[in-house]
Amino acid sequence: MDIDQANEEFGIPGSVQICAGRGDLPLIIVDNAFARAEISAYAGQVLSYCPEDAEADLLFVSREARFQRGQAIKGGIPVCWPWFGPDPEVLGRPDHGFVRTRQWTLLLTEVMADGAVRIRLGITDDAASRALWPHAFALELEVTIGRTLEVALVSRNPGDAPVTLTQALHAYFRIGNIRQAQVLGLAGHEYIDKVGEAVRRRQSGPVNFDGPVNRIYVDTLDGLIIDDPALGRRIHIEREGSRSVVVWNPWIGQAQAMADFGDDEYSAMLCVESANAGDDEVTLAPGASHRLATRYAIRSD
Numbered sequence: 001m002d003i004d005q006a007n008e009e010f011g012i013p014g015s016v017q018i019c020a021g022r023g024d025l026p027l028i029i030v031d032n033a034f035a036r037a038e039i040s041a042y043a044g045q046v047l048s049y050c051p052e053d054a055e056a057d058l059l060f061v062s063r064e065a066r067f068q069r070g071q072a073i074k075g076g077i078p079v080c081w082p083w084f085g086p087d088p089e090v091l092g093r094p095d096h097g098f099v100r101t102r103q104w105t106l107l108l109t110e111v112m113a114d115g116a117v118r119i120r121l122g123i124t125d126d127a128a129s130r131a132l133w134p135h136a137f138a139l140e141l142e143v144t145i146g147r148t149l150e151v152a153l154v155s156r157n158p159g160d161a162p163v164t165l166t167q168a169l170h171a172y173f174r175i176g177n178i179r180q181a182q183v184l185g186l187a188g189h190e191y192i193d194k195v196g197e198a199v200r201r202r203q204s205g206p207v208n209f210d211g212p213v214n215r216i217y218v219d220t221l222d223g224l225i226i227d228d229p230a231l232g233r234r235i236h237i238e239r240e241g242s243r244s245v246v247v248w249n250p251w252i253g254q255a256q257a258m259a260d261f262g263d264d265e266y267s268a269m270l271c272v273e274s275a276n277a278g279d280d281e282v283t284l285a286p287g288a289s290h291r292l293a294t295r296y297a298i299r300s301d
């Protein structure tokens with residue numbers, strides 16, 4: 001992406017600027033009356049959203065994150081697509097699909113009637129993607145920076161055969177202290193416990209953290225709240241087009257094992273991912289599309 005040309009075409013004086021970010025990866029910076037945000041055009045990944053009155057960013061990015069083409073950026077909201085988790089066909093393809101390690105195209109920037117800024121990025125199939133996944137696709141990420149952060153992932157099947165996919169908006173939230181944090185809104189729901197032998201369990205009460213957590217909650221449409229007393233805030237999450245939620249904290253052992261993650265950073269982050277994962281697959285008929293949409297708000301209630 002040519003930065004000067006991108007600014008000429010998509011820059012909006014006073015609110016949207018495109019620059020070379022870390023590792024020379026093109027970065028879209030939004031600064032408006034509501035918030036400041038950063039979106040990487042590499043990977044189609046929101047990296048930062050900080051409302052005007054917030055003391056800390058909504059999102060966590062590891063201090064060890066790699067900003068390098070071909071590598072996933074650890075933090076923000078990576079897009080897992082067209083599969084969530086390990087390669088479903090065990091062919092040695094990368095975890096969480098391939099769009100989080102590719103360049104996306106900036107398609108649109110606009111100021112909405114209420115002053116919020118909308119950014120649209122897209123990615124379509126090419127020879128390299130078809131070598132991994134033999135399907136035509138058109139994927140768009142729509143990010144709206146206003147009083148809340150809205151992120152929508154729209155998958156379209158332009159091909160002539162049905163395609164089936166799993167996916168996630170793999171949000172990494174900044175947390176004051178994971179030991180005091182809780183996730184509300186999942187009580188009574190069944191989950192696949194990926195720590196150990198993928199046993200199915202049922203959640204009772206809020207989700208608490210005192211060890212590694214890696215779960216796919218199934219059949220849930222409810223809104224979620226991350227209660228974070230250490231930062232004195234609650235993150236509200238609303239979802240559309242997603243029946244599953246992944247909750248992940250690597251805790252101490254996995255944190256130490258990940259090269260792109262600080263050993264102590266597990267205590268300052270939590271992933272609550274709006275997903276179509278596990279049995280919650282999306283099948284797109286030829287010409288059909290699916291919208292996975294999320295809204296995130298920071299509140300002090």
Ligand SMILES: O=P(O)(O)OC[C@H]1O[C@H](O)[C@H](O)[C@@H](O)[C@@H]1O
Binds near residue numbers: 214215271
């Ligand atoms: O390290 P990554 O490939 O980005 O994946 C990070 C994590 O993502 C999800 O939450 C999965 O449930 C975890 O099993 C995985 O470890």
